[in-house]
Amino acid sequence: MRRYLSLVLSLALAGAAFLSGQTMPEKRTVVTIGADGVQRIEVIGGSYYFDPNVIVVKVNVPVELRVRKESGITAHNMVLKAPEAGIDFSVSLSTTPQSITFTPTKTGKFPFACTHKLLFFKSHKDQGMQGVLEVVE
Ligand SMILES: [Cu+2]
Incomplete structure (x- = not known):
């Protein structure tokens, strides 16, 4: 009985995670500083x-994101609004890489996402198109 209960509970948790769009596995990258200091x-x-979808960078060191879109007709963008931390961009993604440059001035976790949404469908963000820029010391 106890075993059955825990199974039901874990299924319920998995269902809740699925419904809230939290199914994206974390892909964490700690960005290294190049020879040119970027x-x-x-x-x-x-x-x-x-x-x-988790990008870890150092504070007060310039960052260059080279962003591009996977092939396909669906339009996507990448938006991060944290002007208080020196980060503020909104870019329409293209299959040709584009550079986004900024220097984070504050530590913290700053969420980014695609803001596209088609009619009554769930937003791209809610379908998993989101991530976090982690600025650390
Ligand atoms: Cu999108």
């Missing part, structure tokens, strides 16, 4: 994910 990382956005 933290450079490639990011791919697609239906419906960012890869990586």
Whole structure:
């Protein structure tokens, strides 16, 4: 009986995670600083994910995100609004890589996402197209 209960509970938890769009596995990347002093990382956005979706960078060191879209007709963007931390961009993704440059001035966890949404469907963000920029000391 106890075993049965825990099975039901874990199924319920899995269901809740699925419904809230939290099924995306974490793909965490700690960005290294290049010889030129820039933290450079490639990011791919697609239906419906960012890869990586957890990007760890150092504070007060320039960052260059090289972003591109997976092939396909669905339009995507990447938006992060944290002007208080020196990070503020909104870019329409293209299959040709684009550079987003900024220097984070504050530590913290800053969420980014695709803001597209089609009619009554769930937003791309809610389908998993979101991530976190972690700025650390
Ligand atoms: Cu999207």
